[in-house]
Amino acid sequence: MAFSFLTAARRSAREIIGSLAIVLLAGAPLAAFALTPADVAPLAGDDFDAKSAAIDKLIANHDKESLAVLKALSEDSALATDSGEVLLQDGDTARDAITGKTVTAGDAQPVTLNNLLRSKVAGALSGLQLDSPDAATRGAAITALLQNPDPSIKPLVDAARAKETDPALKKRLDTLWAMTALHDADPAKRLEAVQLVAARHDLDMNELLRPLVAKKPDGSFNETDSRVRAAAQSGIDELDSIQRRSQIAGTLFAGLSLGSVLLLAALGLAITYGLIGVINMAHGEFLMIGAYATYVVQNLFQRFAPGAFDWYPLLAVPASFAAAGLVGIVLERLVLKHLYGRPLETLLTTFGVSLILIQATRMLFGAQNVQVINPAWMSGGVTVLPNLILPYNRLAILAFSLIVVGIAWAVLTKTRLGLFVRAVTQNRRMAACVGVKTARVDSYAFAFGAGIAGLGGCALSQIGNVGPDLGQSYIIDSFMAVVLGGVGQLAGTVIGGFGLGLVSKAIEPFWGAVLAKIAVLVLIVLFIQKRPQGMFALKGRSAEA
Amino acid sequence: MTSASSSATPSTHTGSTSGRAAAGYEAQSGFALGLPPRPALLSRRAWLALIALIIVFGLGVPFATLVVPETSAFHLSAYAMTITGKFMCYAIAALALDLVWGYCGILSLGHALFFALGGYAIGMYLMRSIGHDGKYGSDLPDFMVFLDWHQLPWYWQGTQHLGYALLLVVLVPAVVAWVFGFFTFRSRVKGVYLSIITQAMTFAAMLLFYRNETGFGGNNGFTDFKRIGGFPITHPGTRTALLLITFAVLILAFIGARAIVTSKLGRVVTAVRDGETRLMFLGYSPLAYKLFVWTVSAVLCGIAGALYVPQVGIINPGEMSPGNSIEMAIWVAVGGRGTLIGPIIGAFAVNGAKSFFTANFPEYWLFFLGLIFVLVPLLLPNGIMGLIEMVTRKRNRS
Numbered sequence: 044m045a046f047s048f049l050t051a052a053r054r055s056a057r058e059i060i061g062s063l064a065i066v067l068l069a070g071a072p073l074a075a076f077a078l079t080p081a082d083v084a085p086l087a088g089d090d091f092d093a094k095s096a097a098i099d100k101l102i103a104n105h106d107k108e109s110l111a112v113l114k115a116l117s118e119d120s121a122l123a124t125d126s127g128e129v130l131l132q133d134g135d136t137a138r139d140a141i142t143g144k145t146v147t148a149g150d151a152q153p154v155t156l157n158n159l160l161r162s163k164v165a166g167a168l169s170g171l172q173l174d175s176p177d178a179a180t181r182g183a184a185i186t187a188l189l190q191n192p193d194p195s196i197k198p199l200v201d202a203a204r205a206k207e208t209d210p211a212l213k214k215r216l217d218t219l220w221a222m223t224a225l226h227d228a229d230p231a232k233r234l235e236a237v238q239l240v241a242a243r244h245d246l247d248m249n250e251l252l253r254p255l256v257a258k259k260p261d262g263s264f265n266e267t268d269s270r271v272r273a274a275a276q277s278g279i280d281e282l283d284s285i286q287r288r289s290q291i292a293g294t295l296f297a298g299l300s301l302g303s304v305l306l307l308a309a310l311g312l313a314i315t316y317g318l319i320g321v322i323n324m325a326h327g328e329f330l331m332i333g334a335y336a337t338y339v340v341q342n343l344f345q346r347f348a349p350g351a352f353d354w355y356p357l358l359a360v361p362a363s364f365a366a367a368g369l370v371g372i373v374l375e376r377l378v379l380k381h382l383y384g385r386p387l388e389t390l391l392t393t394f395g396v397s398l399i400l401i402q403a404t405r406m407l408f409g410a411q412n413v414q415v416i417n418p419a420w421m422s423g424g425v426t427v428l429p430n431l432i433l434p435y436n437r438l439a440i441l442a443f444s445l446i447v448v449g450i451a452w453a454v455l456t457k458t459r460l461g462l463f464v465r466a467v468t469q470n471r472r473m474a475a476c477v478g479v480k481t482a483r484v485d486s487y488a489f490a491f492g493a494g495i496a497g498l499g500g501c502a503l504s505q506i507g508n509v510g511p512d513l514g515q516s517y518i519i520d521s522f523m524a525v526v527l528g529g530v531g532q533l534a535g536t537v538i539g540g541f542g543l544g545l546v547s548k549a550i551e552p553f554w555g556a557v558l559a560k561i562a563v564l565v566l567i568v569l570f571i572q573k574r575p576q577g578m579f580a581l582k583g584r585s586a587e588a
Numbered sequence: 589m590t591s592a593s594s595s596a597t598p599s600t601h602t603g604s605t606s607g608r609a610a611a612g613y614e615a616q617s618g619f620a621l622g623l624p625p626r627p628a629l630l631s632r633r634a635w636l637a638l639i640a641l642i643i644v645f646g647l648g649v650p651f652a653t654l655v656v657p658e659t660s661a662f663h664l665s666a667y668a669m670t671i672t673g674k675f676m677c678y679a680i681a682a683l684a685l686d687l688v689w690g691y692c693g694i695l696s697l698g699h700a701l702f703f704a705l706g707g708y709a710i711g712m713y714l715m716r717s718i719g720h721d722g723k724y725g726s727d728l729p730d731f732m733v734f735l736d737w738h739q740l741p742w743y744w745q746g747t748q749h750l751g752y753a754l755l756l757v758v759l760v761p762a763v764v765a766w767v768f769g770f771f772t773f774r775s776r777v778k779g780v781y782l783s784i785i786t787q788a789m790t791f792a793a794m795l796l797f798y799r800n801e802t803g804f805g806g807n808n809g810f811t812d813f814k815r816i817g818g819f820p821i822t823h824p825g826t827r828t829a830l831l832l833i834t835f836a837v838l839i840l841a842f843i844g845a846r847a848i849v850t851s852k853l854g855r856v857v858t859a860v861r862d863g864e865t866r867l868m869f870l871g872y873s874p875l876a877y878k879l880f881v882w883t884v885s886a887v888l889c890g891i892a893g894a895l896y897v898p899q900v901g902i903i904n905p906g907e908m909s910p911g912n913s914i915e916m917a918i919w920v921a922v923g924g925r926g927t928l929i930g931p932i933i934g935a936f937a938v939n940g941a942k943s944f945f946t947a948n949f950p951e952y953w954l955f956f957l958g959l960i961f962v963l964v965p966l967l968l969p970n971g972i973m974g975l976i977e978m979v980t981r982k983r984n985r986s
Contacts, residue, residue, distance in 0.1 A: 316780075320780075321780075322780040322783070322784060324914075378962060378966065381966055382965060382966065385965065385969075386779055386780045387689075387693075387695040387779070387780065387783065388921070388965035388969070389965075390695065390697075390780055390783055391914065391917055391918060391921060391961050391964075391965060392961055392962050392965050392966070394914050394961055395918075395957070395958040395959065395960065395961020395962040396958065396961070396962060397958075398954050398955075398957055398958035398961065399954070399955055399958035399959070399962070401954070402951070402954035402955050402958065403955075405951075406951065519784075519787065519788050519791050519910070522784045522787075522788065523784075523788060526781060526784065526785065557795040557796060557798070557799055558796075560791075560792055560795055561792040561793075561795070561796055564788050564789065564792045567785070567788075568768075568771050568772065568785065569771070571772075571775050571777055571785075572771060572774070572775045573775075
């Protein structure tokens with residue numbers, strides 16, 4: 044984190060440097076002290092603390108010569124001679140930092156800075172932008188400094204704060220000031236600063252506030268004023284509670300997100316298992332087929348309708364349903380139909396089918412993962428709490444899976460096919476007696492379940508890698524969701540899917556992903572001690588064999 | 589539902605003669621007034637064939653590896669020995685799976701776990717017996733030095749003794765299988781449900797063994813073994829001995845399994861397969877029977893794994909992948925379930941095909957394997973043994 048802040052600050056400093064020259068010409072602030080050779084001499088040395096002090100002095104001076112040195116430092120064009128003079132390199136020529144005379148670089152070595160000093164220099168250069176007449180430039184400078192405030196720029200911030208007129212910028216400038224003024228000599232100012240810092244509700248502020256309430260080795264507090272300490276403590280408490288809340292919310296969301304994928308995978312599985320009593324080991328491959336169908340549609344849009352690329356999911360959703368459903372119906376008609384009543388062999392057969400499908404995909408699309416790009420409206424996310432961003436693609440999938448469950452529910456309860464499916468699930472022979480064509484119902488239901496898995500694949504392609512092994516990584520979890528929820532009932536699958544997702548994600552932070560998986564398995568084995576038929580068992584004689 | 593359909597159609601399980609005879613008998617007399625004659629452990633012809641095989645193999649292999657010069661066409665190369673040994677270990681595992689699947693109706697998709705547990709148990713001993721010859725020359729196995737561990741985890745204590753490692757080979761799979769079986773069988777989980785839970789079990793274990801912190805070498809597992817029981821592990825003599833031991837275990841496992849399935853206990857087990865509910869109504873509690881066969885099968889599988897590792901020279905968590913477990917099931921299905929001899933043939937046939945394909949057409953192996961999975965249940969429900977039986981019956985009739 045700290046590192047990315049540093050690099051970001053450095054990059055923005057680079058952008059600003061170009062316009063720095065203008066600022067310098069427009070009227071450099073009056074020099075408080077003239078730059079002396081003694082001021083810059085530490086830069087030529089090896090002591091980073093001395094260098095830091097020298098840079099502080101350059102910032103405090105902020106006259107033309109000092110700024111030139113700072114600029115050279117940030118561009119790595121400052122050289123130091125053995126005798127302690129600092130030279131500023133400009134192309135092939137070099138001039139003395141103090142006298143401005145052109146000299147030969149000779150055996151001068153570049154001044155070395157560590158990351159801390161680099162960010163200090165970058166911060167100082169940004170600080171100078173606070174004087175800019177352009178509000179946008181000032182805003183950018185404040186943003187850069189907020190990420191990486193260094194107490195050394197306080198004089199610049201103080202000056203800018205007095206002059207700033209834009210109320211929005213002024214407010215941010217106040218925050219910036221507060222971050223630099225936490226160690227001000229005046230307790231009242233410190234108190235104000237602490238309150239402003241705490242009000243940012245930014246978890247990174249913990250770093251600034253914690254030292255205030257910490258004790259020195261001799262037992263006395265770093266911060267002498269008790270009011271400031273109390274303010275800092277309440278700020279820390281508030282940040283902690285925000286962090287806790289966002290952690291809980293994050294876990295919850297991750298669980299729901301995993302659950303929504305498991306749900307889509309398990310739904311089809313539960314339907315076919317409930318109906319035909321067949322566990323389809325190739326079910327994961329329907330996910331894979333759906334994902335690859337999405338990939339193909341995406342490619343077609345890229346080639347033929349790049350303008351409408353954002354809307355490719357509209358076509359990818361039905362395409363993935365159709366592709367997986369088609370493969371499903373072929374599989375059912377060609378193979379599974381002949382194996383009804385032999386569930387264990389069906390297990391093996393469908394595993395063979397999954398091997399064939401995986402290998403065929405490998406040969407068609409290559410063994411590498413393919414890239415499915417999110418449409419623009421799905422990238423990014425909504426920031427709910429500081430440090431908790433809900434990505435749009437995961438939100439979209441959550442909504443999508445709920446819609447699919449709704450559709451599946453409607454199909455199963457409101458349509459003629461659904462009626463037949465439920466009838467055959469409950470009592471196959473009796474349904475056949477009253478004229479239900481059970482074989483056809485089997486085919487349609489299987490295709491429907493496969494299609495739903497295809498939709499799951501379409502959803503998965505938006506959040507993860509798409510490769511031939513895609514199905515394998517989800518299949519066991521979705522089996523577990525079915526075992527947990529019980530079969531033949533939609534509610535069971537929904538609870539099973541989300542429950543499994545939530546429990547896994549809730550355990551993960553404590554034990555890690557692997558142990559969480561094992562714990563979930565143990566929980567399931569223990570759970571079926573109590574409810575062997577899952578949470579939502581079918582009632583009646585058919586349930587117990 | 590599923591289980592209903594499986595138990596309602598016992599005709600799908602008529603792999604074994606004893607099962608069929610029992611069903612027929614029950615239909616005629618209603619009560620068990622007298623059992624049909626108990627099948628012999630092995631027929632006279634089978635005994636003769638077995639003894640002939642033992643003599644040929646027991647004398648032929650040492651002769652071909654140690655006496656015949658390497659240049660001769662009759663010399664058994666190290667590669668051929670590894671392959672034969674490997675296949676025999678697979679055959680033992682297939683035999684173990686047939687005990688539970690063919691006779692008890694439990695399709696385990698987790699037997700690779702027991703295989704690997706046995707392998708890891710002996711692997712611990714093999715790692716310890718490397719001694720100071722590892723890359724780091726430390727007391728600890730190399731991977732522990734690499735992880736900056738300074739002492740052996742408690743479960744590695746004592747593994748420097750071969751006897752203790754052999755005890756672990758038996759005990760670890762037995763305990764794991766017993767505990768898992770107790771909880772699942774007690775709640776009467778069966779059919780495909782059970783298959784899936786066993787698959788999840790081996791999957792979870794695989795993830796666990798992939799972790800470095802688990803203390804079994806993580807991704808890389810155990811390899812670079814130097815010696816076993818004081819003998820250099822790559823020496824032809826050691827290898828021949830290992831091969832002969834594997835062969836002996838295979839024969840003993842076969843006879844033992846045959847003894848189980850022909851015993852009275854074996855009949856109850858078969859009855860569990862054909863009609864568990866009916867058996868319960870007759871006053872039996874299937875739990876103990878299922879647990880016994882399940883545990884025996886797991887132990888046998890563990891022994892197979894323990895024989896496998898020193899011959900192949902490596903064990904890693906990939907060995908317990910769900911895919912491997914399912915492959916075991918297809919060996920049994922190809923050979924013929926509930927025949928004991930069939931799975932042995934199946935293990936050799938499928939793995940022979942695998943060696944051939946992966947050497948010649950690597951990208952088509954998965955297609956071929958997939959096709960076996962699809963076609964064998966469709967066209968050859970009783971596997972190779974079923975085919976043989978069909979052919980001989982036809983010949984007898986004509």
